[in-house]
């Protein structure tokens with residue numbers, strides 16, 4: 001089952017509104033770059049690989065928004081209609097609009113490198129030389145669709161690679177949501193679980209609730225239920241308890257950015273899990289596509305960590321949960337040092353430490 005996390009349909013970007021889950025399953029359409037940026041910053045769409053696809057589609061949206069007309073569109077998922085575009089704008093004008101959209105999308109969230117990776121790919125595409133505006137748009141559409149398609153194939157392969165690490169009746173603790181909702185449909189950390197289940201293994205999941213926005217309780221548990229995988233939600237503070245009692249076979253988490261040495265930024269609270277896992281001898285795996293590895297950053301110290309509004313911590317569902325006068329911190333991610341990571345699972349295989357050098361070749365980058 002692929003979750004239709006994101007698609008481009010008749011000139012709009014359609015997403016599952018992840019803010020509303022699990023209470024309501026609703027698809028929303030975005031018709032402007034500003035709407036897309038709002039959806040990204042408010043986490044209607046989230047998760048590193050899904051943000052990469054959203055960014056790529058966002059550049060198609062910029063063209064639609066500027067030159068589309070009522071009842072007429074240039075792009076959909078299956079094909080582009082760039083021919084009808086002929087004569088509406090010159091290539092320089094198109095590139096200027098795309099540059100503007102790229103800057104707006106790049107300013108939404110700083111940590112997930114996939115967003116910048118996808119924007120970089122799209123920019124290389126529209127900055128190349130073309131005979132005509134029509135050719136440029138065709139190439140742009142093809143690149144965005146490729147990014148989407150590759151993401152789906154990547155998570156399938158990654159899942160199959162990671163499934164070999166799981167045994168029948170294992171229980172996996174995961175954090176935040178690194179499932180179909182965080183990608184174009186299959187997932188990374190949860191993709192490993194799904195692939196193991198598809199191969200006949202009985203796996204159960206512990207979903208850490210993931211304060212303050214509860215992606216684990218709301219989204220991971222929802223996905224597991226859709227797939228009929230037994231899931232137990234725990235509050236973040238219970239992780240040491242369940243690991244010390246031998247209830248967890250391994251921890252598998254996703255990643256927002258992995259430095260060249262393997263240090264990994266992921267949802268706040270991941271570092272706690274890695275420390276606890278080390279203490280109790282539980283393997284700690286990171287599952288992420290190679291597009292999440294940032295070879296330009298040597299170690300986790302160079303990763304920008306998004307700081308979100310203190311209100312997300314001080315209020316819950318509109319109700320105050322801390323005195324108004326109290327300060328609150330809200331870093332959205334933390335960095336787990338490579339020394340706490342047992343292996344990193346990518347679409348290329350399972351990479352064991354040390355992560356510098358050897359793994360970069362197999363993961364497709366250069367350290």
Ligand code: MRU
Pocket residue numbers: 043046047048049112175176177178179182183187188189215253254255256266267268332
């Ligand atoms: O703030 P979010 O919900 O976008 O954070 C998401 C995570 O931390 C995920 O674990 C990560 O992006 C990997 S998703 C396959």
